[in-house]
Amino acid sequence: MRSLSTTALLLTLGYFVLWCLGPVLLADQGYWFSLPIWFWFSCILAPLLLIIVLVRALGDTRD
Amino acid sequence: MTRLWSARQSRKTDESNGLHTDKAKRFFIGGTFLGGPLLALTLVATYTSAGSFIGGSGAAYKYGLGWVWLALIQVPVVLLTLGVLGSRFLAIRRHQHATLIEWLDARFQNRYLSTFAMVSLVVGFIAMISVQFIGGARLLSGVTGISYELGLVIFVGTVLAYTLTGGFRAVVMTDALQGIVMLLGLFILLLVILSQPELSEKMQQLSQQTPALFTPHSIDGFLSWPMMLSFWLLICFGTMGLPHTVVRLLAVKDKASLKTGIIWGTIICFLMTLIPHLCGVLGRALFPDLTVPDKIMPMLMSGLLPPLIAGTLLAAPIAAVMSSVDSMLLQSASSIVRDGVVKVLPSLTGSKQVWLTRLVMLIITLSACYFALSPPDMIVWINLAAFGALQAVFLWPIIAGLYWPSITGNSALAAMVSGMLSYLLMQSQTPLPYQIHPIVPALLCSLICMLIVQQLARYFAQAHSTA
Numbered sequence: 001m002r003s004l005s006t007t008a009l010l011l012t013l014g015y016f017v018l019w020c021l022g023p024v025l026l027a028d029q030g031y032w033f034s035l036p037i038w039f040w041f042s043c044i045l046a047p048l049l050l051i052i053v054l055v056r057a058l059g060d061t062r063d
Numbered sequence: 064m065t066r067l068w069s070a071r072q073s074r075k076t077d078e079s080n081g082l083h084t085d086k087a088k089r090f091f092i093g094g095t096f097l098g099g100p101l102l103a104l105t106l107v108a109t110y111t112s113a114g115s116f117i118g119g120s121g122a123a124y125k126y127g128l129g130w131v132w133l134a135l136i137q138v139p140v141v142l143l144t145l146g147v148l149g150s151r152f153l154a155i156r157r158h159q160h161a162t163l164i165e166w167l168d169a170r171f172q173n174r175y176l177s178t179f180a181m182v183s184l185v186v187g188f189i190a191m192i193s194v195q196f197i198g199g200a201r202l203l204s205g206v207t208g209i210s211y212e213l214g215l216v217i218f219v220g221t222v223l224a225y226t227l228t229g230g231f232r233a234v235v236m237t238d239a240l241q242g243i244v245m246l247l248g249l250f251i252l253l254l255v256i257l258s259q260p261e262l263s264e265k266m267q268q269l270s271q272q273t274p275a276l277f278t279p280h281s282i283d284g285f286l287s288w289p290m291m292l293s294f295w296l297l298i299c300f301g302t303m304g305l306p307h308t309v310v311r312l313l314a315v316k317d318k319a320s321l322k323t324g325i326i327w328g329t330i331i332c333f334l335m336t337l338i339p340h341l342c343g344v345l346g347r348a349l350f351p352d353l354t355v356p357d358k359i360m361p362m363l364m365s366g367l368l369p370p371l372i373a374g375t376l377l378a379a380p381i382a383a384v385m386s387s388v389d390s391m392l393l394q395s396a397s398s399i400v401r402d403g404v405v406k407v408l409p410s411l412t413g414s415k416q417v418w419l420t421r422l423v424m425l426i427i428t429l430s431a432c433y434f435a436l437s438p439p440d441m442i443v444w445i446n447l448a449a450f451g452a453l454q455a456v457f458l459w460p461i462i463a464g465l466y467w468p469s470i471t472g473n474s475a476l477a478a479m480v481s482g483m484l485s486y487l488l489m490q491s492q493t494p495l496p497y498q499i500h501p502i503v504p505a506l507l508c509s510l511i512c513m514l515i516v517q518q519l520a521r522y523f524a525q526a527h528s529t530a
Contacts, residue, residue, distance in 0.1 A: 004321070008146025012139040016295065019135065023279035034266040036277050039128050047138045047333045054142065054329055058322050 007057050011050060018046035102311065102320055103327035104242035106141055107335055108386035110308055116339050116380040117198040118446055121357035123343030127276025129286040131340040136291075136299050138336060141328030144312070148303055149321050151465040152312045160313050162394065163306045163457075164402040170464045173472025174406075179479055181402050183456040184306050188395040189431050190449035195388040196435040198357075199381060205361025206377050215435060218381070219428060226389045227421050237389065241382030242331065248379020249338040255367050256345050265348040276347065289497035297451055297502045304458030305450070307390045339380075396423040448490060451502040455482035459509050470517060477516040482509030 002010070022042025029037040115134070123130040160166040164184065168177040196215060199222075203214030225237060256262065275282040302308060315321055339360070346359040350366060353359060360380055364373040400420045405411055411419070439445065459482065460475035485508040489501030 004150040005147045008139075008142050008325075012143055012299070015139050019132075023132070027279060031270070031277075034263050034270075036128065038279060039132065039277075042279075043128075043132055043135050043337065047135060047337070050138060050142075051326075051330055051333065055326055058326060 004058075011054060011057060014053070015046060015050045018042065018049060022046070100323065100327050101239050102145070102315060102324035103141065103331055104239040105386075106144065106308055106311055106324070106328050107331045108238040108242035108245065108383070110137075110140060110302070110305075110332070110387070115336065116383045117201060117357050117360055118194075119336075120339045120343030120346070120360045121355075123340040124347045124353065124359040125356040126281040126286060127273075127278070127347070128344055129276075129279050129281035131337070131344060132279055133286060133291060133294055134298075134336050134340045135333075136294055137302075138329065138333050140299060140302050141332050142325055143300065144303055144308055145315075145321050145325045145328065148309060148461065148465060149312045149315055149324075150318075153315055153318060153321060155465070162398050162401050163310050163313075163461075164398050166313065167460065167464065167475075168402065171460070171472035171475050173476055176460070176472050176476040176479065177402060179476065180456065180460075181398050183453070183479070183483060184398050185395045185427070187449050187453040187456075188307070188391040189427060190434070190452075191446065192388050192391050192395075192427065192431040193434040194446045194449065195384050195391075196431055197438040199384040199388070200435065201357060201438070202361050202377060202380050202384070205358055206365050206373055211438070212436070215432065218384075219432060222385050222388050222392070223424070223428060226392050227424060238386040241386040244382045245379045245386075246331065246334060248376050248382075249335065249342075252342060252363060252376060252379070253338050256342060256349070256363065259349060259367070262345065262348065266345070269348045269351070276344070285498075287498050289499050293500040293503045296506060297447065297454070297500050301451070301454035301458055301502060301506065304454040304456070304461055306453060306457055307387075307394050309457075309461060310390075310394060335383075392424050392427060393420075395427055396420045399423050447500075451490075451500065451505070452483065452486055454502060455486035455505040455509060458482070458506060459513050463513065470513075471520050473520060474513045474517040478509045478513035481512035482506065485509065 019042050022038040022040075026038040026041055027036075031037070032040060119130075119134055123134070158169065160169060164177055164181050167180055168174075171177075196219060199218035200211050200215035203209060203218055204211045207214075209217075270277050273282070280286045280288075315324075342363060343356075343359050346363050350359065350362050353362060364376050368376065397420055400416055400423060404419060405416060456479045459478040463470040463475060463478070482505055486501055486505035489495060489504050493501060495501060495504075
C-alpha cells in the first residue's frame, strides 16, 4: 500500500501523460460532434479516467 | 442564514478546539471543522475565480480549444493540495494555527522570513483582489446594463458585508453554497448553449474560417509545448504554494475528510474548469464579433436567456468571484493583524484584533478598488502574474517545511527572496524564449538558492563543531 502523497503524485503523473497524448497522437484524426478527437481524449476522457482511478486508489492508501 | 448556521456550528466545535477562549482565532480560522464535501467545495470555489469564469472563458474565446486544454491542467489541483500537503499537515499538527504565516513562523522561527512572507502575501493578494473586483463589476454591468463603476460599488459592498461580520467560518460556508450555485449555473448555461439549433452549423463554419481555434496550439502556434509545460508548474504543481488554498488545510477535520475531499474536489474541479472554458469557445461560434473577449460570459447570459433567468444565472459567476475575493481579503487582513500588529502589541485583546482586522480589510478593499477603476481588456494575464508571484515566494518553503525536518529558516528565506526577485526580473523580460512562463526559471532559482544556503549552513555548522 502506498502513502497518500505518493498516490497523489503518481496519479498526477498518469494524468499528465494522458493529457499530452491527445495532441501528440490524435491531432489529425478529425472531428466528433463538432469537436476534434484530440480534445475528446485529452479534455474529457483523461479527467474521467483520473477520477475513476482516484476512487479506486484512495481505498488502497495507508494514511 | 450562513452566519446563523455557521454560528451554531461554531459553538459545537469551539469547545473541543478550545477556541471559545480566543475570539480572534475563532474569527480567523474557526477550528478543525472542514469535513470532506465542505473541504472540496471551499477549496475549488476559492481556487475558481474571476480568472476561470471571466478571464478563462475570455481567453478560450480568443485562443480556442487549445486554451480549454491548457485550463484542464488544473484538474489534479485538489489531489495535489490535499494529497501531498494536506496529509502532511494533518500528520504533524500539534497546535491550531490561524494563518499560514503563523505556521511558517512556528516552523522556521525566523522573523525576517515571517515579515517577508506577510508583505508578499498582502501585495500579491491586493493585485488578485483587484482582478476579482474587475471581473465582478464587469459581470454585473454586462448582464444588467448598469455602469461598470456602479457594478464595482455593488459587488464590493456585498463581499465586505459578510466577510467583515462572519470571519473564516462564514467565508467557508458561503464558499460552499457559492460552489453549489456555480455548478448549477454552469450546467444550465451549458445546456442552453448546446440547445441552440444553429450551434452545430456555426461551429462548422468557425472551424472552416479559423481552423487554428480547433488545434491544440491555437493561432500561430501561440500555445506552444514549452508554454503548455510551464503552465503545469504555474496552475497545477505551483498551486501548492497558494496561501489562500493552503490555509484551508489548517482546518481539515481528519484523514477520512481528506480522502473524501480529494475525490469530490477533483470531480468539482474538472466540471468547474471544463464548462466555463468550453462555453467561451462555443460562445465564439454564437457571438463572433466581440471586441473585449472577457465579455463573452455576460454576453452568453444576456444574449441567450430571458432577462429574469439571466439575472438569476448571474449568481453563478458572481459566486465564483466572491468566493475567491472573500478568502484573500480575510487572509491578507488577518496576516497583517495576527502576524504583524500582534507581534508588536502582544497585549492586544481578541476583540480589538477582530476590529482591527475589519479596518485593515476596508483599507485593502479601497486599495484594490483604486486599481480596478481602470481595467484592462483581458484580466487573465494579471491574475496569472499575481498567481506566479505568490507561488515563487511560498512553494518551496511550504513543501520543505513539511517534508524536510532539518531545513532552516535562513534557507527558506533564501528561497522566498530569490523566488520573488527572479520572478519579477523574468516578468519584466517577457516574452521569454519559447514562451516559457517566468514561473519556471523563478521556481528553479528559488530551489537552487534554498539548497545552496542549506548546504552552506551545514558546512558552517560542521566547521564550528570541529573547531
